[in-house]
Each structure stands twice: as structure tokens, then as C-alpha cells.
Amino acid sequence: MIRTAAFALTAIAALCSTVAVASSHREAPFIAGQPKVDGTDFYMFRSYEPGRQGFVTILANYMPFQDPQGGPNFHMFDPNALYEIHIDNNGDAVEDLTLQFRFDNASKDQALMVGGKSTKIPLINSGPINSVNDATLNVRETFSIDLVRGDRRGGNRSAVTRGGSGARFDKPVDNIGEKSFPGGYQAYANQHVHSMTLPGCATPARVFVGQRKESFYIAVGKTFDLLNLNPLGPETGGNNNDLEAKNVSTIAVELPISCITAGNEPVIGAYTTASVRQARLIDGKPDSGLGNASKEGGPWAQVSRLGMPLVNEVVIGLADKDRFNAGKPSGDGALIDYVTHPSLPALIESLFPQAPAPTNFPRTDLVTAFLKGIEGVNQPKNVVASEMLRLNTSTPPTAAGAQSPLGVAGGDMAGFPNGRRPADDVVDVSLRVAMGALCVLTGRNDALKVGCKPSDAPSGGQPFTDGVRKTAASYGAGFPYLTTPLAGNFNPTPPAGATQ
Amino acid sequence: MNKPSIRTALVACACALALAGCGGGRDGGGGGGDAVAGSDIPASALRSVQGLVDFMEDVIATMTGNTTEPLALGDVRLPTSETSEPL
Numbered sequence: 001m002i003r004t005a006a007f008a009l010t011a012i013a014a015l016c017s018t019v020a021v022a023s024s025h026r027e028a029p030f031i032a033g034q035p036k037v038d039g040t041d042f043y044m045f046r047s048y049e050p051g052r053q054g055f056v057t058i059l060a061n062y063m064p065f066q067d068p069q070g071g072p073n074f075h076m077f078d079p080n081a082l083y084e085i086h087i088d089n090n091g092d093a094v095e096d097l098t099l100q101f102r103f104d105n106a107s108k109d110q111a112l113m114v115g116g117k118s119t120k121i122p123l124i125n126s127g128p129i130n131s132v133n134d135a136t137l138n139v140r141e142t143f144s145i146d147l148v149r150g151d152r153r154g155g156n157r158s159a160v161t162r163g164g165s166g167a168r169f170d171k172p173v174d175n176i177g178e179k180s181f182p183g184g185y186q187a188y189a190n191q192h193v194h195s196m197t198l199p200g201c202a203t204p205a206r207v208f209v210g211q212r213k214e215s216f217y218i219a220v221g222k223t224f225d226l227l228n229l230n231p232l233g234p235e236t237g238g239n240n241n242d243l244e245a246k247n248v249s250t251i252a253v254e255l256p257i258s259c260i261t262a263g264n265e266p267v268i269g270a271y272t273t274a275s276v277r278q279a280r281l282i283d284g285k286p287d288s289g290l291g292n293a294s295k296e297g298g299p300w301a302q303v304s305r306l307g308m309p310l311v312n313e314v315v316i317g318l319a320d321k322d323r324f325n326a327g328k329p330s331g332d333g334a335l336i337d338y339v340t341h342p343s344l345p346a347l348i349e350s351l352f353p354q355a356p357a358p359t360n361f362p363r364t365d366l367v368t369a370f371l372k373g374i375e376g377v378n379q380p381k382n383v384v385a386s387e388m389l390r391l392n393t394s395t396p397p398t399a400a401g402a403q404s405p406l407g408v409a410g411g412d413m414a415g416f417p418n419g420r421r422p423a424d425d426v427v428d429v430s431l432r433v434a435m436g437a438l439c440v441l442t443g444r445n446d447a448l449k450v451g452c453k454p455s456d457a458p459s460g461g462q463p464f465t466d467g468v469r470k471t472a473a474s475y476g477a478g479f480p481y482l483t484t485p486l487a488g489n490f491n492p493t494p495p496a497g498a499t500q
Numbered sequence: 501m502n503k504p505s506i507r508t509a510l511v512a513c514a515c516a517l518a519l520a521g522c523g524g525g526r527d528g529g530g531g532g533g534d535a536v537a538g539s540d541i542p543a544s545a546l547r548s549v550q551g552l553v554d555f556m557e558d559v560i561a562t563m564t565g566n567t568t569e570p571l572a573l574g575d576v577r578l579p580t581s582e583t584s585e586p587l
Contacts (some may be wrong), residue, residue: 154583157582276547277578278587279552279578281573281578282570283570284568284571284572285570285572295573297552297577297579299549299580299581299586300581300586347527
């Protein structure tokens with residue numbers, strides 16, 4: 001039985017309602033062909049690392065379905081793209097703060113003398129790697145960060161500096177394998193957790209950008225196969241996590257709460273976007289060197305957007321997924337029908353007739369949670385309806401060992417949908433809310449003011465699950481919380497019966 | 501910028517290319533359509549992001565086909581904007 005108080009916040013998860021698949025992995029037609037700018041997951045939570053409760057951690061993951069064996073180029077961020085994290089700290093659906101990340105991948109043109117000729121090597125490293133910008137690295141990956149106050153394009157932009165000196169940060173090369181990292185990849189990557197100084201903020205923040213083990217968990221294959229699983233089976237161990245052998249690339253920041261909130265409003269909304277130049281010309285005869293295959297120009301055109309998990313994945317119709325990715329929260333009203341009249345609960349009912357979908361239309365329960373947050377939990381005082389992940393920064397964080405993967409639904413007020421932590425089971429929570437869990441929770445008197453009642457949701461009390469569950473113990477206890485990526489020399493045994 | 505002039509220039513360039521087999525430096529025509537040395541990109545496309553987008557639209561409209569060779573890009577730097585919305 002899911003507790004009443006817990007369900008109050010699961011309403012927000014309703015936005016992600018319907019069949020839960022990979023949070024936002026290759027979820028739209030255009031972005032499926034642009035993996036370097038494909039946002040996969042977005043997390044935001046009060047830091048629960050001891051001593052860091054005054055901070056908010058934001059993780060923006062990109063480049064889905066990374067096999068560890070990524071050589072020779074591995075997974076560098078796109079130097080022709082603009083990656084952003086937007087924060088709305090007054091609830092008006094317009095960003096107030098934006099962190100912009102710009103990447104540079106500089107070739108070192110390492111070469112060997114072969115028979116008297118200098119021959120460039122085909123690898124990303126020429127020897128073991130131990131330190132930041134090691135001499136054996138053939139490419140130096142760096143990035144800069146700008147803080148924009150106000151409109152993301154027209155606002156006041158200023159550089160974020162690195163611990164008071166310099167404005168470029170080093171990104172670690174991906175986990176190539178044990179021979180390339182004799183001191184261990186974790187020790188090498190940890191050298192790239194940087195202190196950063198935000199303009200106008202007296203308290204230092206932190207940043208890490210690099211490859212991590214994929215943090216999202218789901219039985220994605222069975223889910224897409226017409227929900228070919230038992231949705232009321234075991235919540236843990238019922239199915240395998242299809243992303244267990246994958247990596248992802250993360251942009252991780254830890255920001256002082258005092259520097260990202262405004263006035264007396266403790267609730268912030270946030271989301272990540274990626275943009276590319278509107279014009280691209282392919283060079284039919286590229287010069288030698290990196291980045292010469294094309295030329296980019298024009299304004300930034302947004303091609304990826306991610307706030308709450310699973311929205312574009314399973315709420316927005318196929319024909320509008322590219323449109324959503326190019327959109328801003330202030331324009332979400334144009335797609336409101338996907339929330340008020342969601343298709344996937346009906347699909348679930350068609351697949352499982354014994355689990356009827358909610359009958360209250362429009363789905364005001366989903367509208368309330370999806371666009372505004374829950375009053376008294378994570379709804380800004382002057383909220384303007386819009387889709388983004390919302391976190392009440394005045395809610396104390398829950399220590400890792402005490403976290404419930406069901407978040408608020410499990411009695412853990414610091415969990416999803418009040419922000420989102422890596423271990424929060426957004427799949428199960430989303431399934432339940434899609435099928436009307438909030439209508440059950442609110443009771444006949446609609447105590448939660450979501451506009452429905454238990455009789456509207458015959459299946460609202462069912463513990464729907466995809467059968468995959470993790471806990472905070474599967475993740476790090478401190479920034480950046482996501483764990484060491486699988487090594488690139490990963491050489492698994494082929495499946496039984498496979499022909500070699 | 502005069503879009504019809506650029507379109508005409510592009511068509512003229514394509515014809516010239518077919519006849520001469522030159523690899524670059526096509527004549528971009530008048531009205532701001534002269535190609536930058538070493539490339540097939542007219543100067544008008546490099547003056548502003550609007551000019552660039554207009555040029556790209558002309559390329560799409562007039563050069564999409566199965567036989568046209570890629571435009572030579574040379575060392576041109578395409579104009580960018582940090583503040584404009586997509587055009």
C-alpha cells in the first residue's frame with residue numbers, strides 16, 4: 001500500500017506516465033541520429049554527501065547506449081554544440097539562470113618515426129594515462145562554462161572560472177581499459193572534479209564532466225515489446241536491467257542553494273537542453289585534423305530537451321517529439337492534450353484488460369502534477385504551468401542508506417518527484433501514477449486537489465512495476481554520485497548459442 | 501541581399517562547373533554573390549547569419565540532386581550568433 005503523503009508527490013511523476021522506457025534515450029526521430037546531443041537523463045537533488053547539504057547537485061546525462069568498447073574515438077562531447085542547464089527560480093516558466101558548456105577537442109597529432117618518416121598514430125593515447133592532460137593523450141578534451149542571468153540568449157553572460165584561475169576545465173578521456181590506466185580509472189577521473197567560481201556567488205561550486213556507468217535502470221526491451229512482462233510481478237529481480245552493460249556521459253554540477261534560489265522561494269525548476277548551429281556544410285574534401293569534416297554556422301537551434309523523465313519518451317506522440325525537443329517550457333500549452341488525454345494508459349488497458357485505465361478526462365491529476373508541482377511539496381508560489389523537474393530546496397536530503405527508491409511514494413520526501421536522485425525508480429512510480437495512483441491517494445474528498453477521485457482509477461492502487469529496482473547503494477555516496485564507467489576492454493562471453 | 505541573384509549565380513556556377521570541371525572558386529555572380537577565394541561560398545553568406553541561412557536555403561532549393569559535386573568550402577568561417585533565435 002502506498003502511503004497517502006507519498007502519493008502527493010507522485011502526481012508530478014504522472015507527467016512521465018505511461019509505459020516507462022529509457023528515460024530519454026533516442027526518444028525522438030531527429031535526435032536518434034544525433035547521439036552526441038541526445039540528453040538521456042536529468043537529475044536534481046539536494047546533495048546528500050556528508051557536509052554538503054547546502055548544495056544542489058544537477059546531473060545532465062548525454063550520449064545514450066554507450067558500449068564500453070568505444071575506441072578509437074570514444075565519446076567526446078560535440079565541439080559544435082551548446083549544452084545547457086536552465087534554472088527557473090521564480091516559477092514563471094522562464095529560465096533565470098543558465099549554465100552553458102562549450103567543448104574543445106584539441107588534437108596533439110602524436111606521431112612515431114617509422115622508417116625515417118613521421119607517421120601519426122591512430123589511437124587516442126600512446127601510452128598509460130595517469131594525470132590530467134597526460135603527455136600520452138593524443139586529444140585534449142576541455143570545456144568552458146558560462147553563466148547567463150536572464151534569457152538564455154539575450155541575458156547577461158559571464159565566464160565561470162576554475163578555482164579562481166583560468167576559465168577552461170579538463171574532461172577525462174573515457175575509460176579505455178586497465179592497461180591504459182595502471183593507477184585505476186577512478187583515481188584518474190577523480191582528478192577532474194573541479195572547483196568552480198560562479199560570478200556573483202561567494203561560495204565555490206563543483207563540476208565534473210565525463211563518462212560514467214549508465215545510471216538509468218529498466219527492462220527496456222520487454223517494455224517496448226508491448227509490455228512483455230508481468231507488470232504486477234516482483235519489483236526487484238523480476239527482470240534484468242537492459243542498461244547494465246552501458247555507459248553514459250554526464251555533465252555534473254554542484255551549486256550552492258543560496259546562489260540559485262531567489263528571494264523566499266525555495267522551489268526551483270530545471271531542465272537541460274542541447275543545441276547545434278542551424279547551418280551545417282559538409283566539406284567534401286576535409287583538411288587533415290580534427291573538426292574539419294564540416295563547417296557550422298548560424299544561430300543555436302535547440303534539438304534536445306529534458307526535465308522530467310520519460311516525457312518525450314512515452315507521453316508525446318511520435319509526430320511531435322522533434323517539436324518538443326525544440327520547445328521551451330513556456331510553450332508547453334501547445335502539447336497539453338498529451339497530458340490531459342494520455343494515450344499510454346489506454347494502451348496498457350488494451351494489453352492488460354484486467355488493468356483498466358483512469359476515466360477522468362481531462363486528466364487534471366496529471367496536469368496538476370506535470371505542470372505545476374504539488375502544492376505544499378514542490379510547487380512554486382507563483383507557478384506558471386510548464387514542464388520541468390522541480391525541487392524544493394528546503395526539504396532536507398535523505399542519507400543514502402535511508403533513501404526509498406519510490407521516493408515520496410515510499411515516504412521519502414526528498415525523492416522523486418521532488419527532484420530526482422539516481423536511485424529513484426521513476427519507471428515504477430510513473431507507471432503507477434499513469435494508471436491513476438494519485439486519484440486513489442487523494443481520496444473521495446480530493447484532499448490533494450488534483451481533480452479526481454478513487455472511483456476514476458480502478459487500477460490506481462496497483463503496484464505496477466517493470467521488475468527492475470536499484471537502491472542508493474548502487475551509486476556513489478558523494479559528488480558526482482554516478483559510478484566509474486565500464487572499461488573499454490570489456491569482453492563479455494557471447495550469449496549461449498551464439499555462433500563465433 | 502538579393503536572393504534571386506544568388507540563385508541565378510548558383511545555377512550559373514553549377515553550369516560552369518559542369519563545363520570546366522573546376523574544383524573550387526566558382527563565380528558566385530553579382531549583387532554580393534561573388535564567391536570567397538578558394539571556395540564556392542558567396543560573400544553574402546558570410547556577412548550575417550541571415551545571409552548564411554538564405555544561402556543554405558538556396559543550396560537546398562537549387563543544388564539538391566544526384567550529380568552535383570559538393571561546394572568547396574576553403575577556409576571560410578561561417579557567421580554565428582550567440583543571441584539570435586533560429587531563423
